[in-house]
Structures are given as structure tokens and as C-alpha cells.
Amino acid sequence: MTLRTLGAISLTLVLAACSQTPTGRSQLTLFSDQEINQMGDQSFQQYQQKLPTVGGATADYVQCVAHAVTAQTGSGESWEVKVFKDDSANAFALPGGHIGVNTGLLQVAKNQNQLATVLGHEVAHVLAHHANERVSTQAATQTGLSVLQSAAGLEGQGGQQLMGLLGMGAKYGILMPFSRKQESEADTLGLNLMARAGFDPRASIDLWKNMEANSQSQPPVWLSTHPSHGQRIDGLQAQMDQALQLYRQARDAGRTPDCQRPG
Template identity: 30%
Template structure:
């Protein structure tokens, strides 16, 4: 009975702290362009850009820039076309091709874009590349990185408040912190990450369509990427602890996104699939 009374009293403390924290964080809510989703951002954009620039410089120091002038020219052409329709003058756009066989690309805060040579055969053409670059730029424009950092901060604070409020025993507190850390990762942080991927797909397809690239090529790209994954035995069809949506789900949802994207494409100065890249059997 005494333990129940203690627990009841202690629950009041974290509850009040959560209310105070919620009220304090209300001014930090922002809205994602196009989707109008509300997000919590605790990081100011200047700090975010500074972190992005530093990370980009560190990556380039450890990487080899590709000597393929033709591919670099295409990447920068596609990137600049997308950057133009995104219309973020505060971003200092850079586009580089990095020698790396792993098919990947990224856009760091502030507009620093890196494309791996390994993704070129899968992209196949300018439009496929536009799907990749548009997707990565969408992550940056929607401030997904800053949002995930903000979520991590909130999760850490919440875990500590619960640990301090619900038990007096330090060993129990440590166990609670560990348990809450695992639970929160599965229930809070990772589902947002999967949502980020789908949101970036949607925004990226709109960007490529407005830039004049056929958005139907985005679906073809993800189909090729899925085949690459199966060939390399890197399946992403398991959709629980993955930070990315399974490819089957992603491809199916792209069909829904194409309705608006095609309307945007039809209003653009159409480029279609654009110039071909390196051939790949995907």
C-alpha cells in the first residue's frame, strides 16, 4: 500500500514536467512544405546548416571525387534544375559525384549533395537520377534530420523524467532507462523515419516533375533498385525494424503519388527521361 502511495505521488512529478515541456515546445512546431505536416524542430536552421557543411567537408576528405566529367555534368545539371524549382535561396547548393560502389546519395542540411557512382547504373537516365536527387533534397528541405534530432532529445528527456519519477532505486532507474530506450526506438523514432522516407518520395517526385522529368521514371527506378537488392541479397521487404519502407510498399504508394506529379509534369517544360547514364542490368 505504501509503495502504491509513493508511486501515485511520484507520477504527479513526471506528469507536471511533461505538461510544462509540452507547453514550452509548442513554439518550436513547424509545417512541412507541400504536405502541411506539423513537425517539432528544436534546432535553428543556421546551426543545422553549419552541421551539414562540416559533415560534408568531413565526407569529402575521406572520399574520392569521380573523374567522370560527363557524369558530373549530368548530375549538376539535374541537381540545379531541381534546386531551381525547390526555390530555397538560403541553401548553398553543391553537387558532387563520389567514387563508391554502394548505390546511395545524400543531401546534407544547407544543400550539400553527394551521389555515389554505384547508383548511376540503377538510375539509368537523368529522370532516374532526378528521382534520387529529388528524394534526398526533399529530406533536407523538410528538415527531417533536424526533426529526428529533436525527437531524440525529447525521448532522452522523457526517459530521464520517468526514471527519476517512478523509482528511488538507482539500479531500477538504470533498468528503466535501458528498457525505455529500446521501446522508444521501436515505437517513436523509427516509425517517424519510415514516414520521412515516404514524405521524401512524395516531395521528390513533385520536384522532379516540376523540373521537367517524367515522374513515372521514379517508379521504374525503385523497381530497378528492388531488383538490385534481391540480386545482392539486401532485401528491404522486412518492414518492422527497418528505417526505410519496404520496397514493395514504396513502389505501390508511388502510384498514388503520380496523380498529382503527372499534373505538375504536364505543366512543365518536359525533358522526359533525359540523357542516358551508365548501362546496368537492373
């Protein structure tokens, strides 16, 4: 089979697997929802095996915020919410309906609105099928490099060095910038999601200022899978008018969450 034929087959598969995110951006999704949900289930099980969970008032508070946010997804899905004893300021949402929040995040997210900023962002990743997109892009990239190496006869030390350079080019030219697009998209979708739940979107700016103060020096943006804190804040401010309109509509509709942060 020629390189041209392989390329045509690959292109056909990619075109057949194209879909769109809620913002209208085209994305590559090679895996079924069932497969992605199974990956999420397995990842959440592994995470629970590594870290102890926290209950009581802390868990009640996080679940209160999480359930208010997920009620606005329109999926009708029941989300499992766990708090993990870990000092890192981190949270995540996984396909299959799982949310995890580290206790360290509660030292940075100072109130329910700031916590809703993070949870809205993480749930937005799931709603936009970013996990499917990421593993699909990685799978397609790896397959493409393997096909190129075989078809072009890149054998021996010289070939390995060239493939190494191609791999680096794929990593920094495709995978990481793609992740930054996902992060920015999740910021926008998550901001609207928290606002529809009745949380004040203006708290998102304070949250990222807290994150910036809490973080160590960041790598150059082109070497990072995430936008800089300043870029995030600028993006959120650009979307704030729309988010505030959704927030006011939510409050008028009686969505006024009052999740009590434990003392």
C-alpha cells in the same frame, strides 16, 4: 521539481517548437536553421574527407540533373554537388545546400529521370526540415527518458533493465516509425519536385524496381527506418496522376532537361 512540473515544462517547449511540413503534417523542430545548416556543413566536410570525389563527364551529368531539380525549390539557394567514388547505391542532400551522389547509384539509376527521382527525394528531405525533425525527436526522447528515470527513482539493476525496455520502446515506437513517415513524405514531395523540373515521374517506378533487384533481403518493415520497396512503389503510383500533370506543365513551359549520361 515534481514529475508533473517537468512534464508541463517539456510540453510547453514541444508545443512552442511545433511547425508544419510542406504537406501540412505537424513536426517538432527544436533547432534553428543556422544550427541545422552548420550540422549539414560539418557532415559534408567529414564525408569529403572519407571518400575521393569524381570529376569529368560523370560529375557534369550529376550536376546537370541536380541543378535542374534544385532550381524548382524556390529557395534561390546555391547547392554544392559532389560525386563520390563509392560502390554503394546511395545519395544524400544535407541542410546548408549540399548534395552527394555515390558512383554506385549510377549503376542503379539508369537515366536522368531515374537519377532525378533519387535527388528529388533527397532534396525533399531538406525542404521539409526532416533533419531538424529527426534530431529534435531524438533529443526530446532522450530528455524524456532521463527525466523519467530521475523522477521515478529507477536506480539499480532492475531500474536499468526497465530503462532499457523503455529505450527500446522509444526506438521502435517513436523514432523508427517517424523516419518511415519522413521517407514516404519525401517520396511524394520529391516526385512532384522532379516533375516540375521536367523529368518524367513514371521513371520513379522503374528506379525502385531497380533498387529492389539490387538490394539484399530487407528487414521487417516495423524494424526499418524505410518503407519497403513495394510500399514505396504503391505510394508513388497513388501520386502519379498529379505528378504527370506537373510534368506536362513543365514541358509546356520549356523545362526539358537533357543531361547526358557518360558512356
